[in-house]
Amino acid sequence: MRFSASFVALVAPLLVSGFPMRRQAAPANAADLLVLKFADVLEQMESAFYSQALGKFQETDFVTAGFADVEVPIQQFTAIALDESTHDQILQSTIQSLGDVPISGCQFDFSSVLVDVATMAATARVVENVGVGAYLGAAHLVTDPVLLTAAASILTVEARHQTILNIINGGSAIPQAFDIALSPSEVLAIASPFITGCEIPVAANPTLTITNTGTVAPGTSLTFSSTAIDSSIDPSTLSCQMMLGGAPFAIVLNYTACVVPSGINGPVAIYVTNSSQPLESNIIDQETNSLVAGPTMAFIDTIPEDLSSLARTGSASSSSSSSSDSSVSSVDSSSASVTVTDSAAATATDASAVTSAVIGTSTSVTTLTPQDASAVISSALASATAANNAASSASAPAATGSVMPAVMAMGTGTIASLPQA
Numbered sequence: 417m418r419f420s421a422s423f424v425a426l427v428a429p430l431l432v433s434g435f436p437m438r439r440q441a442a443p444a445n446a447a448d449l450l451v452l453k454f455a456d457v458l459e460q461m462e463s464a465f466y467s468q469a470l471g472k473f474q475e476t477d478f479v480t481a482g483f484a485d486v487e488v489p490i491q492q493f494t495a496i497a498l499d500e501s502t503h504d505q506i507l508q509s510t511i512q513s514l515g516d517v518p519i520s521g522c523q524f525d526f527s528s529v530l531v532d533v534a535t536m537a538a539t540a541r542v543v544e545n546v547g548v549g550a551y552l553g554a555a556h557l558v559t560d561p562v563l564l565t566a567a568a569s570i571l572t573v574e575a576r577h578q579t580i581l582n583i584i585n586g587g588s589a590i591p592q593a594f595d596i597a598l599s600p601s602e603v604l605a606i607a608s609p610f611i612t613g614c615e616i617p618v619a620a621n622p623t624l625t626i627t628n629t630g631t632v633a634p635g636t637s638l639t640f641s642s643t644a645i646d647s648s649i650d651p652s653t654l655s656c657q658m659m660l661g662g663a664p665f666a667i668v669l670n671y672t673a674c675v676v677p678s679g680i681n682g683p684v685a686i687y688v689t690n691s692s693q694p695l696e697s698n699i700i701d702q703e704t705n706s707l708v709a710g711p712t713m714a715f716i717d718t719i720p721e722d723l724s725s726l727a728r729t730g731s732a733s734s735s736s737s738s739s740s741d742s743s744v745s746s747v748d749s750s751s752a753s754v755t756v757t758d759s760a761a762a763t764a765t766d767a768s769a770v771t772s773a774v775i776g777t778s779t780s781v782t783t784l785t786p787q788d789a790s791a792v793i794s795s796a797l798a799s800a801t802a803a804n805n806a807a808s809s810a811s812a813p814a815a816t817g818s819v820m821p822a823v824m825a826m827g828t829g830t831i832a833s834l835p836q837a
């Protein structure tokens with residue numbers, strides 16, 4: 417927290433010189449530049465979000481939000497803030513080195529969601545999920561494999577932020593085996609309410625707002641508002657569509673009966689369409705003509721985990737042993753909660769409800785013994801060592817300069833592909 421400013425100043429130039437880029441000044445591809453500029457606006461936004469958040473909240477605010485040890489979230493928010501501002505600087509210098517100029521003049525107003533730490537943390541979770549979705553959804557637009565690899569090395573770090581924020585918000589650390597890709601227009605449906613003052617050359621989908629307040633259980637009907645859904649539209653002609661990571665298609669429900677299904681855990685992208693044809697998760701072929709509004713992100717936290725309980729209360733909840741079950745139906749749905757995180761329209765009412773969702777899940781409490789803790793740590797170290805050994809025995813080319821470890825380690829990985837339609 418206290419070291420961040422000077423640390424950025426020290427490290428950023430090193431990273432700029434280490435950023436993998438072509439030495440030849442090949443003519444920069446316009447699509448690549450657009451992706452870089454778009455990604456940079458998102459990094460500016462993320463950076464502004466964390467800087468406003470860390471500037472506003474004091475340790476006592478984290479105590480109020482229910483954190484037993486406030487240093488746990490504060491250290492993570494500080495580390496994430498540093499990453500985002502570094503990403504912004506790197507992208508800006510890359511855009512400039514390719515002969516273009518970053519999008520400037522953007523202003524980011526998060527005052528509507530910086531009402532308390534719980535709402536801030538819930539919004540941070542949206543921000544990171546949108547960041548991951550944005551890099552995933554833009555990957556196919558990048559033509560230069562060097563830039564694509566560099567962008568992927570940012571994406572992996574955004575995914576790490578996402579995990580930390582899942583934990584801090586009381587959700588599953590790694591709720592789904594796949595993330596959800598979002599097109600640039602879909603990203604802006606979520607991000608644009610926070611951005612003014614700059615011209616982004618991407619059309620934004622209409623923003624979709626969930627109007628339910630507070631914590632609702634699976635079975636609850638979600639309600640929405642959007643400027644694109646006015647009284648001239650017959651709501652019975654609309655569908656709500658819920659996209660989950662890894663599912664080939666969205667779940668289609670009637671707009672007027674958009675009921676949260678059981679069996680969901682983690683982030684859900686929710687769209688409103690004027691067709692009941694399911695949206696493909698495959699962002700390249702996704703048929704977006706029927707898209708009326710959205711997506712908006714909701715987090716359906718039905719499987720509490722020891723790790724998030726530990727991060728928030730300082731002790732692990734024994735009731736969450738069911739978290740290792742793959743069957744969601746084994747979880748008592750009366751204790752399951754849906755944190756409806758609608759960043760654009762959070763109000764003080766939402767905020768108090770979100771707070772109760774954050775701190776209200778644990779029932780019985782088991783303290784992790786030092787022996788348990790060290791067993792967890794040594795097992796984590798053992799797998800980290802194994803991973804390092806695997807990476808270093810791979811025939812990676814000798815590193816010249818600072819090659820990003822994340823990129824090198826990918827050499828031996830297997831890539832799972834999404835199920836085909």
Ligand SMILES: *[C@@H]1O[C@H](CO)[C@@H](O)[C@H](O)[C@H]1NC(C)=O
Pocket residue numbers: 652670673
């Ligand atoms: C959805 O709406 C259609 C017609 O508007 C209706 O026939 C159908 O029963 C509805 N489905 C559900 C699950 O409510």
Ligand SMILES: *[C@@H]1O[C@H](CO)[C@@H](O)[C@H](O)[C@H]1NC(C)=O
Pocket residue numbers: 690705706707708
């Ligand atoms: C569905 O919505 C899209 C986007 O608003 C619109 O362009 C299209 O005409 C609509 N289709 C129907 C059948 O209403």
